[in-house]
Amino acid sequence: MEQRIGFIGLGNMGNAILQGVLASNIVPGTQIYVYDTHPEKGQALNQSYSINNLSSGRDVARESDIVFIAVKPNVIVDVLNDIQKELKKNTIVVSIAAGVTIKTIANSVGYEQKIVRVMPNTPALVNAAMCSITPNTEVTDEEIAVIQSLLNCIGATEVVPEYLIDAVIGASGSSPAFVFMFIEALADGAVKGGLSRKQAYRFAAQAVMGSAKLLLETGKHPGELKDMVCSPAGTTIEGVQTLEERGFRAAVMDAVAATIKKSQVLAEK
Structure with missing residues (x-):
């Protein structure tokens, strides 16, 4: 260059x-x-x-x-x-x-x-x-x-x-903070289950990184990849149901919407 x-x-x-x-x-x-x-x-x-x-x-x-x-x-x-x-x-x-x-x-x-x-x-x-x-x-x-x-x-x-x-900020600029919160929560759950804190962070972080890599490299819909993990009457579908009951998706969507709104306000100023 x-x-x-x-x-x-x-x-x-x-x-x-x-x-x-x-x-x-x-x-x-x-x-x-x-x-x-x-x-x-x-x-x-x-x-x-x-x-x-x-x-x-x-x-x-x-x-x-x-x-x-x-x-x-x-x-x-x-x-x-x-x-x-x-x-x-x-x-x-x-x-x-x-x-x-x-x-x-x-x-x-x-x-x-x-x-x-x-x-x-x-x-x-x-x-x-x-x-x-x-x-x-x-x-x-x-x-x-x-x-x-x-x-x-x-x-x-x-x-x-x-x-x-503004939408980019919601999906990418601010979202690492949301992902770090998710990793921390995953690790907290694993620690509650008996895993050491150090190992819990490693397992959780690697799972997030690997999942993102799988999505990007396969081009598959995230819902399809989620279904690949959810065996009939298995452990994962139990966790998915709990997240749905707690409004997981809606909470994430609301968080992205809040960042978009704030970004628009800052731009107007």
Whole structure:
């Protein structure tokens, strides 16, 4: 890849994306430019990968063909206003800030600027993310493919229109928290049954990971896969009935709906 890649902000998510790109070797460190308010982060990466650790976001914007804005949503407008004059016409501005719309970004950098809004999730920290990619009309199909290739370094990607991002947040952005709660509950039940806490977490987490892998790789409907586990008059169907009695599916659907509603409120602000 010939493009020079910039990162403004090296928090958990920005650093996860950067580390994924570096590990993939699709972009050498010499073509990567970074800035963080904690300069020691960039200094460490410079020593390990020979990346360019710059002294300001403006410097990163000036040098980059693609610049990831990986700062908190409450400061992104200030950062965009600061770098706006340094952006080239063809520079692609990639935002990972939740709740910050393309319109808000364009108000700072200009409506003719190439803008991509990305919604990753925390499994990016172990290269197992699911990222939505939403470009504005200035971004070409070839440029979208480049952004996908970068983000595929930390997991998987899907291109979605902006009006669906709130639903993405419910299904993917916020849902790891729900999954962790489910794993914790599974483990608690197993501990109650006599399993050690350490083993319970391992059994539960591996079951969730394996089940997701089975769904993705077979392409089978989740209901079909569930039925494969439910033997007649067996143990699993007893547990399924209990979950249904407790409103398990409705509770999950309500949780996703609540995150969508909150995301819409934040975007309006």
